[in-house]
Amino acid sequence: MTGKQITLGQLVDLLSAELHGDPDFVVTDAGTIRECKSDWITFASDEKHFRKFEDSEAQVAIVSCAMPESAKMTIRVEDPVASFAQTVRLFRKMMKPRTKGIHPSAIVSATAQLGSEITIAAGVIIGDHVSIGDGSCVLENTVLMDGSEIGRQVIIFPNVTIYDNTRIGNRCILHAGCKLGSYGFGYSSVDGRHLLSDQLGYVEIEDEVEIGANSCIDRGTFGSTLIGEGTKIDNLVQIGHNCQIGKHNLICAQVGIAGSAATGDYVVIGGQAGIADHVEISAKTMIGAQSGAISDLQQANYFGTPARQITKAMKEFAALRKLPKMIKQLRQIEKQLEAISETAESSQQDAA
Structure with missing residues (x-):
């Protein structure tokens, strides 16, 4: 429990909503139906969740105006998800806005160019010729290496490492522990040894990109590894050197994209999917979780390894489920054929 309380009457006034229930009922917290207690409030965005609410311990929910009447209390709104988010904020302590300025423990190069209204938290290291745009926030123990460029209103969470010459656009969010600009996995085999190839490129992140915790994006060999505008990358994603990721992609957790893919x-791209090197994926393509793309894919929905169009993949999986029964039937047929063959041979011998 959060220690905060609000009556349904007060909440309805805040949400400009319609109440079906007791305005004096006191709510002490907000949560999903699965975790909701009798004095909490939950939400139901569709009929499936509305039925779960009806069967749950919860006594009150924020629901769509289109939902049927309920024996329980409801707050009816046009957008239950947005209204519930607004409600949760009444009970959850959000991250406090950081004090503007540079923490005394931060190490900032004299050649760095810092915009106005920025936050540099404790333990941050900013290298030579780094630039940071207005309103950006760099949190604890982050390292910005020489020549990196950070745009306006960027939020960088703790323990991020940004290698030299990385370029980050405006309004990006980099979650804790992500690494941008590390060396690509490229080696030349000479005289039985693997020698690191040239790592002279950089990473470029366009505007409004979000990169999840502990994700890694390698620098290009000579040019850029590019992440297009508006792309959202989940936690624990690996993007190899020279990759060119388009605009507004959604890349789920544990995806691995090998070098020079586009x-x-x-x-x-669904979770744990893999993209082989130099593979090109067409715009508006969807790749299912744990799929493996080993060749270029045209616009469609794909699943499986190797990735193939989902309708074909589902038919193949359905056929595989029948395989044990088919093998059993095949063995029975073989036995029947053997019996027929033996009978025929015996008849021929008798006739002789």
Whole structure:
């Protein structure tokens, strides 16, 4: 429990909503149906969740105006998700806005160019010729190496490492522990030894990109590894050197994209999928979780390894489920054929 309380009457006034229930009922917290207690409030955004609410311990929910009447209390709104988010904020302590300025323990190069209204938290290290745009926030123990460029209103969470010459656009969010600009996995085999190839490129992140915790993006060999505008990258994603990721992609957790691969705009890649090197993925393609793309993919929905169009993949999986029964039937047929063959041979011998 948060220690905060609000009556349904007060909440309805804040949400400009319609109440079906007791305005004096006191709410002490907000949560999903699965975790909701009798004095909490929850939400139901569709009929499936509305039925779960009806069967749950919760006594009150924020629901769509289109939902049927309930024996329980409801707050009816046009957008239950947005209204519930507004409600949760009444009970959850959000991250406090950081005090503007530079913490005394931060190490900032004299050649760095710092914009106005920025925050540099404790333990941050800013190298030579780094530039940071207005309103950006760099949190604890982050390292910005020489020549990196940070745009306006960027939020960088703790323990991020940004290698030299990395370029980050405006309004990006970099979550804790992500690494941008590390060396690509490129080696030349000479005289039985693996020698690191040239790592002279950089990473470029366009505007409004979000990169999840502990994700890694390698620098290009000579040019850029590019992440297009508006792309959202989940936690624990690896993007190899020279990759060119399009605009507004959604890349889920634990995806691995090998070097020099490219995606068009609005591509969606499910969790733990793998993209082989130099593969090109067309715009608006969707790749299912744990799929493996080993060759270029045209716009469609794909699943499986190697990735193939999902309708074909589902038919193949359905056929595989029948395989044990088919093998059993095949063995029975073989036995029947053997019996027929033996009978025929015996008849021929008798006739002789």
